[in-house]
Amino acid sequence: MISIENDSIIAQCTPTGTGVIALLRLSGADVFAIIDRMSRLPDNQLLSTVPSHTIQYGWIIDEVGNKIDQVLFLVMHAPKTFTGEHTIEITCHNNPFLIESIFNRALMCGARMAHPGEFTRRAFTNGKIDLLQAEAINELIHATNQLSLKQSLAQLSGTFSHWIASLEKKLITCLAYSEASFEFLDDEMEFAPFINEQLTQVLESIVRIKTTFDQQQQLRQGVRIALIGSVNAGKSSLFNQLLGHARAIVAPVAGTTRDSIESTISLNGSQVTLIDTAGLRNTNDIIEQEGIVRSQQEAHKADIILLVTDVSRPFSEHEMHTYNELLNSYASKIIVVHSKTDLPQVHQQSFNHTTVVEVTEKNSVTIEQLKNAIHDKMNNLFARTDSPFLLNQRHFRVLINVEKKLQELLPLINQKHAPYELISAQLQHILEIITQLTGKTISEQGMDAVFREFCVGK
Numbered sequence: 001m002i003s004i005e006n007d008s009i010i011a012q013c014t015p016t017g018t019g020v021i022a023l024l025r026l027s028g029a030d031v032f033a034i035i036d037r038m039s040r041l042p043d044n045q046l047l048s049t050v051p052s053h054t055i056q057y058g059w060i061i062d063e064v065g066n067k068i069d070q071v072l073f074l075v076m077h078a079p080k081t082f083t084g085e086h087t088i089e090i091t092c093h094n095n096p097f098l099i100e101s102i103f104n105r106a107l108m109c110g111a112r113m114a115h116p117g118e119f120t121r122r123a124f125t126n127g128k129i130d131l132l133q134a135e136a137i138n139e140l141i142h143a144t145n146q147l148s149l150k151q152s153l154a155q156l157s158g159t160f161s162h163w164i165a166s167l168e169k170k171l172i173t174c175l176a177y178s179e180a181s182f183e184f185l186d187d188e189m190e191f192a193p194f195i196n197e198q199l200t201q202v203l204e205s206i207v208r209i210k211t212t213f214d215q216q217q218q219l220r221q222g223v224r225i226a227l228i229g230s231v232n233a234g235k236s237s238l239f240n241q242l243l244g245h246a247r248a249i250v251a252p253v254a255g256t257t258r259d260s261i262e263s264t265i266s267l268n269g270s271q272v273t274l275i276d277t278a279g280l281r282n283t284n285d286i287i288e289q290e291g292i293v294r295s296q297q298e299a300h301k302a303d304i305i306l307l308v309t310d311v312s313r314p315f316s317e318h319e320m321h322t323y324n325e326l327l328n329s330y331a332s333k334i335i336v337v338h339s340k341t342d343l344p345q346v347h348q349q350s351f352n353h354t355t356v357v358e359v360t361e362k363n364s365v366t367i368e369q370l371k372n373a374i375h376d377k378m379n380n381l382f383a384r385t386d387s388p389f390l391l392n393q394r395h396f397r398v399l400i401n402v403e404k405k406l407q408e409l410l411p412l413i414n415q416k417h418a419p420y421e422l423i424s425a426q427l428q429h430i431l432e433i434i435t436q437l438t439g440k441t442i443s444e445q446g447m448d449a450v451f452r453e454f455c456v457g458k
Contacts, residue, residue, distance in 0.1 A: 006029050008028025008034055008112070009114035009119070010024060010026045010027075010106045010107075010111045011025060012025075012099060016099075017096070018095060021091055021093060022094035023089060024089070024102060025087065025119060026087065026111060027081070027083045027085045027087045027088075029085065030110055030111075033109075034106060035048070035088050035109075038105045039061065039073065040059045047075055053074075053075070053076055053080070054075055055075075056072070056075060058072075059071065060101075062101075068101050069098050069101075071090050071092045071093075072090070072091040073091075082123050082128065084122065116452055116453075116455055117134075117138070117452065117455075120138075130161050130439050132160045133155065134450070134451075136390070139392070145270035145271060145378075145382070146382070155389060159389065160389045164437050167434060168434060170199075171434070172431065173198060174427055175427040177191040178420045178424045178427060179420070192418045199406055199409065200410070202406065203403065203406045209389060209399070210400070213391045216391055219303070222264065222272060223271070223273070224272075224273050224298075224303050224304070225275065225303065225305075226302035226305050226306070227239055228299050228305050228307055229309060230310065233310045235276055235277065235308045242265065242367070243265060243274065260276065261275070262274065275298050277294065277299075279295075280292055280295060280296075300330075302330075302333065304335065304378070305335070307323065307336045308337045309336065309339065311339070311345045312343035331353070331354065335356075335374065336354050336357070337357050337370060338356065338358045339360075340360065355376075355377070357370045357373050398434065401433050402433050405429065409423065409426045
């Protein structure tokens with residue numbers, strides 16, 4: 001279990017390694033006692049006496065007053081800080097040996113090294129953010145595309161929390177009506193229709209949001225783009241062009257690529273994994289056959305398929321059959337790429353109702369046109385994930401549980417003589433489950449599981 005004691009903690013917030021500057025964060029009740037022992041300002045003023053939310057120039061010093069590094073101190077008094085505690089942020093030179101010396105000095109003065117996610121955990125514990133917002137910080141750091149960034153920022157701003165609060169409000173209202181029914185058992189007042197309507201709305205809202213989970217998980221990993229096509233269609237050349245360097249072997253020999261090759265790039269602000277695959281053809285070569293099976297698997301897993309065709313020669317009957325199968329199975333995610341368009345072209349069957357881009361190895365403009373087509377396809381992908389919330393496995397498990405409990409509860413409400421005592425007990429239980437999302441009722445073990453996913457310094 002992570003310690004949540006009030007001792008003062010320190011960690012590096014910026015990535016480790018040699019660089020220009022680093023940011024170290026010190027937070028806790030004894031921060032000013034610690035920093036006064038390890039710092040010196042030009043006028044010998046103590047940092048504990050300077051105004052809050054000011055930046056001070058000075059030095060980190062050792063136990064005998066020798067200078068360790070020239071730094072800037074951002075001084076922030078509680079409670080108007082990220083953690084809700086007294087906080088000092090130290091901007092120092094990003095040399096690992098200097099940073100180690102500063103850490104050693106802070107530890108000598110009474111601080112300890114922070115656990116992963118401990119600053120954010122303290123912000124949660126001190127009521128500065130709820131658990132959904134805490135998770136949004138981690139998601140924001142690791143977002144792989146513009147949609148994830150947008151959803152993370154929205155979650156950090158409280159949109160997910162407000163949605164949960166609206167569901168809680170409906171559930172609490174239903175609980176109040178259910179419990180009020182005990183006082184009106186002999187009257188003609190009937191609360192079941194209202195409770196049924198409210199709980200149905202809650203259930204429908206949860207189901208609607210929950211259905212976006214699989215695609216969100218897929219996009220969280222980054223968009224996968226598979227280059228599929230016949231042997232020698234130009235897939236590896238196109239793969240290298242999109243990467244901007246030679247990664248796949250290009251040769252005039254059919255079957256050069258026998259296994260899938262992956263590489264990750266940034267395309268229009270989103271992380272994209274390109275997969276060069278083995279060419280599709282009839283072959284007796286066992287190794288090449290396995291490569292073709294993997295190509296078909298990659299086509300199935302891909303978010304976008306670049307169907308690469310060589311238009312400088314006629315398509316074989318096997319090629320046309322393969323292309324039609326792919327189009328029938330994956331039409332919505334296919335971009336047809338006609339390669340080798342700088343060579344004399346043979347009349348081919350047209351690909352109707354499908355995005356078609358012509359590229360040539362000698363013309364970079366055509367590659368930009370292909371990137372634009374990929375960008376449009378990615379926007380369509382993101383548009384289908386229309387949830388304003390970024391769901392993770394924890395959220396999904398809680399929503400599944402709430403959905404199940406509501407489905408069990410609704411038939412009880414619709415009984416002729418609704419058992420309101422049992423209904424109230426079940427509503428209490430559902431409220432306890434759903435408030436796990438914002439952290440109102442989560443256990444220490446549950447919090448440990450959330451914050452161990454964070455890096456040190458967050």
